[in-house]
């Protein structure tokens with residue numbers, strides 16, 4: 001690039017001396033301080049490169065003289081948050097449900113912890129926000145197999161249902177059909193009666209079925225099918241059913257009942273977290 | 289142009305791609321423009337420094353500072369107004385309108401913002417006043433700067449910078465007071481109890497004020513500020529600017545003219561008073577230029593020369609390009625304030641301000657939002673009914689506790705419940721929101737799933753402010769199974 005500064009005949013000003021295919025450029029000098037600011041930025045950048053992680057290599061990078069790392073920063077921030085949270089979590093652990101509910105900010109914190117814990121642990125079976133799925137109870141309705149009070153929910157979450165925990169909640173419905181304690185015709189009759197409880201039109205042998213029901217089923221399901229939370233006998237006089245609401249489902253359950261399992265969460269979650277989870281589940285709409 | 293030697297005078301052997309700074313030594317002037325500038329300066333600085341100290345009673349538990357941007361609590365107080373984050377669009381709108389207002393003023397009178405009210409100009413003016421007070425006027429300063437360092441020069445320079453730093457510090461400190469209670473933060477500042485942010489921002493604004501008004505000055509306007517770069521888009525030949533009336537001044541010559549030889553010589557005696565007075569160091573006689581901030585000081589400078597040589601004032605005056613061209617031909621042209629450009633700006637400005645004003649006047653003091661639960665969409669109950677969950681959010685911007693009676697219509701046999709609220713008789717429920725806060729309530733609505741269309745049915749929630757009796761209605765849906 002030839003550099004020859006000349007005077008432009010039209011403007012009377014000098015050119016920069018640069019020429020591109022015959023095009024020349026008038027010289028409009030930049031203020032010197034601007035150049036110095038630019039140089040200062042270069043120096044700053046060099047310092048930054050030296051002090052902080054900068055040059056990438058194939059298998060790593062130059063870590064910088066200060067040894068700064070964003071990962072370490074994040075870890076530190078996470079720890080700081082955990083420490084901050086520890087105070088809240090400890091208070092949740094120390095106070096009773098009533099005390100927590102009387103303290104709206106604390107209750108809010110517990111509900112948030114509960115919501116997150118639920119999403120991470122319970123959602124796969126119980127669905128988003130406890131929507132429920134066939135075989136996995138919905139948590140926002142008014143039907144509780146083991147009870148919907150805060151204490152009952154806490155107990156269920158802590159020790160599970162048919163889990164390996166020694167204090168687990170457990171119940172087992174006999175396989176009336178498979179074990180032969182009810183003959184096929186008797187099972188049909190019981191189903192005739194139970195479908196009436198379900199809200200369907202009762203079958204023709206409902207009266208006979210009711211007798212069989214009182215003898216065989218009422219001890220757990222209640223004489224009117226209202227259920228028994230002490231024993232974990234689900235209510236039958238209801239429109240909400242874990243394993244389906246039609247006649248086929250009733251017969252299948254009498255013949256060879258399905259039994260769901262819920263793990264005991266005390267092995268994975270601390271007591272204050274379970275308490276928060278309890279409050280959250282209780283708040284879904286079904287809490288009693 | 290004059291921050292470095294005129295470009296057309298540089299010789300090739302001195303050519304450089306960088307130009308050193310040429311110090312500007314503005315000379316003091318007296319006159320109308322200068323007086324207006326002082327008045328604007330006093331008003332602007334008084335408002336800036338004193339406004340945070342103005343008290344405004346809002347009652348107990350509320351800040352009593354008239355203007356306070358409480359970032360931590362997300363509340364902005366302006367006298368009787370209290371803005372919440374939801375109202376931030378009003379502030380945005382106001383800023384947009386401020387820009388349009390600036391366009392309008394610029395289309396009418398050029399860069400008067402730059403010349404009179406821009407903080408850069410105002411503080412530079414103040415700093416120059418200090419400089420002039422301690423180091424004398426233009427000639428004295430130039431002489432002392434050229435001369436050797438001695439005691440006189442040293443103490444004058446030191447005192448100037450000390451006062452500059454003092455003003456800068458006061459400026460930086462005042463900034464903080466818009467974001468925190470002024471007396472409190474002042475006390476905390478001096479007892480070392482203020483936060484790092486307070487010290488940091490005070491230092492930042494002290495440093496920028498000192499550097500920009502003490503050192504950078506016209507360099508900010510010429511090289512750093514984007515405004516002069518696009519202001520030419522708002523100017524036209526009908527805009528008033530500080531103008532040298534070349535038809536009257538030229539040909540300039542260095543002797544005093546009398547009426548007799550007025551035809552042969554212009555009124556300009558090439559005394560250089562206008563150049564000496566200019567804070568950006570330019571020669572207004574070269575015409576409208578990028579560097580000119582329209583401060584009008586050269587008008588004052590030239591007027592006093594004209595008075596002395598007994599020629600009519602106004603060789604340099606506020607005028608438009610169009611009128612100058614006409615005058616050069618001896619024609620008098622009327623001023624045209626109403627042009628497509630200025631009318632468009634004015635209309636946009638008025639419409640915008642009306643919209644903001646209306647939005648402000650109609651701004652709900654209580655805001656209600658109803659959100660249907662995302663999941664589950666509905667829950668079946670043991671008795672066959674269906675229950676939907678909603679979250680009702682009520683923002684109470686008043687300074688009294690508010691209670692709202694909630695009812696729902698549109699779904700027959702609906703029962704309203706809420707986990708933590710007792711329903712009253714007649715299906716009403718009372719939602720209480722403390723003053724100046726937002727309450728969120730989870731509401732459950734249970735009803736038999738009849739009359740649903742595609743599993744959905746409109747439902748309306750009505751909230752009656754038990755205090756004022758005002759009603760608010762929000763429409764949403766009640767969802768259920770497709771076939772009941």
Ligand code: SF4
Pocket residue numbers: 532537555556557558559560561562563573589590593603604
């Ligand atoms: S002050 Fe007026 S008379 Fe003096 S040089 Fe400037 S325009 Fe000419």
Ligand code: SF4
Pocket residue numbers: 530565566567568569570571572579580581582583584585586587
């Ligand atoms: S030319 Fe005149 S109006 Fe423009 S900046 Fe200089 S003194 Fe101010």
